[in-house]
Amino acid sequence: MLGVVNLTVRYPLEMGTTACYSRRSATSGSIDFNVGQLGLRWFDTIGVTQDELMIHEVAHHRAANHYSEELHEACCELGAKLKQLAMEQPEKMTGSAKSSNEDQ
Numbered sequence: 001m002l003g004v005v006n007l008t009v010r011y012p013l014e015m016g017t018t019a020c021y022s023r024r025s026a027t028s029g030s031i032d033f034n035v036g037q038l039g040l041r042w043f044d045t046i047g048v049t050q051d052e053l054m055i056h057e058v059a060h061h062r063a064a065n066h067y068s069e070e071l072h073e074a075c076c077e078l079g080a081k082l083k084q085l086a087m088e089q090p091e092k093m094t095g096s097a098k099s100s101n102e103d104q
């Protein structure tokens with residue numbers, strides 16, 4: 001999505017923010033998740049909270065500035081594409097992590 005075909009994910013125990021996206025090229029980037037802040041259990045669930053952070057971070061592939069129209073549009077585009085994928089290919093929405101709905 002947004003042209004990212006090669007995404008590296010790292011899990012540092014300490015960093016100055018919850019998560020951080022770094023654009024490497026037009027088609028690659030990396031996301032650091034602050035495990036010390038999020039906690040390991042955060043990664044056990046695929047839910048709205050996790051989707052919000054992923055959408056926000058991947059949207060930074062298009063724009064770094066939080067106040068830019070490009071970042072806002074990228075967040076909207078990713079959210080809409082995520083919904084479309086869930087509707088058209090629900091089998092791709094499952095994984096090893098449990099859904100947050102299973103906890104309710």
Ligand SMILES: [Zn+2]
Nearest residue numbers: 056057060066
């Ligand atoms: Zn951000």
